[in-house]
Amino acid sequence: MKERKALAMITATMVIFGTIGIFRRWIPVSSAFLAFARGVIGALFLFVITKLRRSGHSGMLSVRQKLLWFGIPGALIGLNWVLLFEAYRYTSVSIATLCYYMTPTIVILLSPLVLQEALTGRKILCALTAVIGMVLISGVFSDHGNTGYAGILLGLGAAMLYSMVILINIKAPEADVYEKTTIELAAAALVLLPYILVSEGFSLSGIAPSSIVLILFVGIVHTGIAYALYFAGIPHLKAQTTALFSYIDPVTALFLSAVLLHEPLSGTGLLGAVLILGSAVLSELL
Numbered sequence: 001m002k003e004r005k006a007l008a009m010i011t012a013t014m015v016i017f018g019t020i021g022i023f024r025r026w027i028p029v030s031s032a033f034l035a036f037a038r039g040v041i042g043a044l045f046l047f048v049i050t051k052l053r054r055s056g057h058s059g060m061l062s063v064r065q066k067l068l069w070f071g072i073p074g075a076l077i078g079l080n081w082v083l084l085f086e087a088y089r090y091t092s093v094s095i096a097t098l099c100y101y102m103t104p105t106i107v108i109l110l111s112p113l114v115l116q117e118a119l120t121g122r123k124i125l126c127a128l129t130a131v132i133g134m135v136l137i138s139g140v141f142s143d144h145g146n147t148g149y150a151g152i153l154l155g156l157g158a159a160m161l162y163s164m165v166i167l168i169n170i171k172a173p174e175a176d177v178y179e180k181t182t183i184e185l186a187a188a189a190l191v192l193l194p195y196i197l198v199s200e201g202f203s204l205s206g207i208a209p210s211s212i213v214l215i216l217f218v219g220i221v222h223t224g225i226a227y228a229l230y231f232a233g234i235p236h237l238k239a240q241t242t243a244l245f246s247y248i249d250p251v252t253a254l255f256l257s258a259v260l261l262h263e264p265l266s267g268t269g270l271l272g273a274v275l276i277l278g279s280a281v282l283s284e285l286l
Helices: 002-018 022-025 031-053 063-092 093-099 101-113 121-137 149-171 179-197 207-236 239-247 249-261 268-286
Strands: none
Touching: 002 022, 002 149, 002 207, 002 249, 022 207, 022 249, 031 149, 031 179, 031 207, 063 093, 063 149, 063 179, 093 101, 093 121, 093 149, 093 249, 101 121, 101 149, 101 239, 121 239, 121 249, 121 268, 149 239, 179 207, 179 239, 207 239
């Protein structure tokens, strides 16, 4: 029962993540600043929740252990965002996204070494099928302009960092999920701060009140609540399962952009979505 609940949490998280692109269209700030705002708002929201609940527990962890187990992956999340933003500068969005979504495959390949999970032929086949589906969704074959090897390396670096975040959170000792997520998001925002100061600085002039409301919504729902669900679910699932279900994120984004933003949905994109969802479902049902 605990595994089913965890699977529902991961699925809900990926659906929430998949909707962020819709909100992003109406928020006139840079991606780096939005990521920083997400970290700050999400951390503050969960900090308030933690204080109001007063019933969460952190096991027997000391402050130093909390900073070690949760601060380090949080910093890796921030570095992961930085590398992804830089990847978009040096290559196309489709190629950078494709490289970034090698994360589930990396997790599946590392899980036998780090977590001693058995890597079956079925899991390998499902992972390869999901990767093929992601390639079809990305539109990388129709992108003849900006290949950018530097961008490819940056995207793969971001994928490797996020793989480490997943594996560390699975191995981390039990703790209150709200407190844990608060520390990780705060650490991510802290890492992003110098990057923003160097690359663009802060400027909130000209931002409409409606945009501020959307930023708050993204910070609370797409970050605070979503990451809390995510970090609560992954300790109860195999890393390979978490990895495969991560592909629900781009599939959700694909369909919502077609329905709500009227972006074209190609046959190859639809086939890719079927392959991804099919591989995730068959991975757990067979």
